[in-house]
Amino acid sequence: MKYGITGKRRCNTTLAKINFYGKKEGGCVDGFFSFLIAFSLILQHYKGFLGNAGISVLVLGLPYIVLGLLAKLQNEKISVEKIIFPLVLFSLYKAFIHEVNFMGIAQAIVIVIYYFAISEGVINLKSVFKSASRIAQVASILIIVQYVCHYIFGFHLKLVPVSLLLPESSQWIAGAETGQVGINGIRSELYRPSAFFLEPSHMFLYVFPILFVFLLSPNIDNWRRKIAILLTVGLFLTTSGMGIGVSCFAWILYLGFNSGKLNNIKLKNVFRIKNLIMLITFCIVFIVLCFTVPFFRDSIVRIFVGESGGSNAIEGRTAQGFNLIANLTGVKLLIGVTSTTVGIQFNMAGFVATLYKFGIIGTFLSYAFYVKNAICQKVPYKWIAVVIVFVSFFSAHTHGIFYMLYYVIILMMGYNEKFTTGGKIR
Numbered sequence: 001m002k003y004g005i006t007g008k009r010r011c012n013t014t015l016a017k018i019n020f021y022g023k024k025e026g027g028c029v030d031g032f033f034s035f036l037i038a039f040s041l042i043l044q045h046y047k048g049f050l051g052n053a054g055i056s057v058l059v060l061g062l063p064y065i066v067l068g069l070l071a072k073l074q075n076e077k078i079s080v081e082k083i084i085f086p087l088v089l090f091s092l093y094k095a096f097i098h099e100v101n102f103m104g105i106a107q108a109i110v111i112v113i114y115y116f117a118i119s120e121g122v123i124n125l126k127s128v129f130k131s132a133s134r135i136a137q138v139a140s141i142l143i144i145v146q147y148v149c150h151y152i153f154g155f156h157l158k159l160v161p162v163s164l165l166l167p168e169s170s171q172w173i174a175g176a177e178t179g180q181v182g183i184n185g186i187r188s189e190l191y192r193p194s195a196f197f198l199e200p201s202h203m204f205l206y207v208f209p210i211l212f213v214f215l216l217s218p219n220i221d222n223w224r225r226k227i228a229i230l231l232t233v234g235l236f237l238t239t240s241g242m243g244i245g246v247s248c249f250a251w252i253l254y255l256g257f258n259s260g261k262l263n264n265i266k267l268k269n270v271f272r273i274k275n276l277i278m279l280i281t282f283c284i285v286f287i288v289l290c291f292t293v294p295f296f297r298d299s300i301v302r303i304f305v306g307e308s309g310g311s312n313a314i315e316g317r318t319a320q321g322f323n324l325i326a327n328l329t330g331v332k333l334l335i336g337v338t339s340t341t342v343g344i345q346f347n348m349a350g351f352v353a354t355l356y357k358f359g360i361i362g363t364f365l366s367y368a369f370y371v372k373n374a375i376c377q378k379v380p381y382k383w384i385a386v387v388i389v390f391v392s393f394f395s396a397h398t399h400g401i402f403y404m405l406y407y408v409i410i411l412m413m414g415y416n417e418k419f420t421t422g423g424k425i426r
Helices: 024-043 053-060 062-073 085-096 102-120 125-151 167-178 200-216 222-238 241-257 267-271 273-292 294-304 313-325 330-335 350-376 381-391 401-415
Strands: 002-006 077-081
Touching (some): 024 053, 024 125, 024 200, 024 401, 053 062, 062 077, 077 085, 085 102, 085 350, 102 401, 125 222, 200 241, 200 381, 200 401, 222 241, 241 267, 241 273, 267 273, 273 294, 330 350, 350 401
């Protein structure tokens, strides 16, 4: 089912000549636009002519999007898929439920237009994924180079242009310049580079869906497997606890539950002798890494124990936030308190921040899309949705507009089956 409006059935020669599906005559424009969308997540932390560079890119892309929707409107109904519709409502709900202002409304309109474009095929989802895949591969290669520079040549390779960052991104500058200073300003013995991302968790949130698509899609080939290995190495080297854990989970699914050449991931396949051997081997390798590779061991310890007697990674990301929402009652629990968390000095994970700002109603609308995908999608998109929901209880970024748009694009690629019907993605 789709929700939308119907246009007049007439022909417009000019619009009809514009290609919005990545075919030969419009491939260059389509590819460039797809790259900008894929890169907007990184640009959101930099200065732009409209707030930040990320939203500036989305606004610059509006003429392309609107022309595509108008071309559709000439002959048919433009609409949004039922599965995305809760996110459309969520965007509008956020703009009007608390502090109403021009920028909030304008931002909601931009995102809603993009949701319509995703639903109508105006945005080439496969092309965006290809761009994101290449960005993730480059990041993984660069993080290996950073390790070589640090451990062999004794310096940190800086890949973030910190002078272009927004003031509110200043908490990451020290880490980007040293690879060892956290957002708390404390220097760690653990080297934690993240290529051109501002911190390891940012790289994890960007890369893991790509890893799942390459590793868990049917008919995996050697090239996809090599890319999956490269992305896994990149995530491990970030020392992100979530990155290491989710990467291991992806490989456990691949090694333990695949059917062989067709790579159909099913629970019953775990009882295959080959799969059992692979799972045992994987567990042995993991244990050996924990005992023999210092940075790997320290990354694991940091998740559950913490550094220098401080809170562990899980407690540090959740404790204070959950204490805050535990006190919400009545109307505040239903519709939230405020549309901003400015002034709150501790981490607010996606779930906690959404419940605090927009209440049960906003939380339901924001999760409906992911839960639907987790229940109804096929592998690997089902597991991507599951991980997003899980990570939202620890990470603050899963409910940001850029990561939500990014995840919608990838999950809708699976929903429309463009990955399996449109050829292999490299």
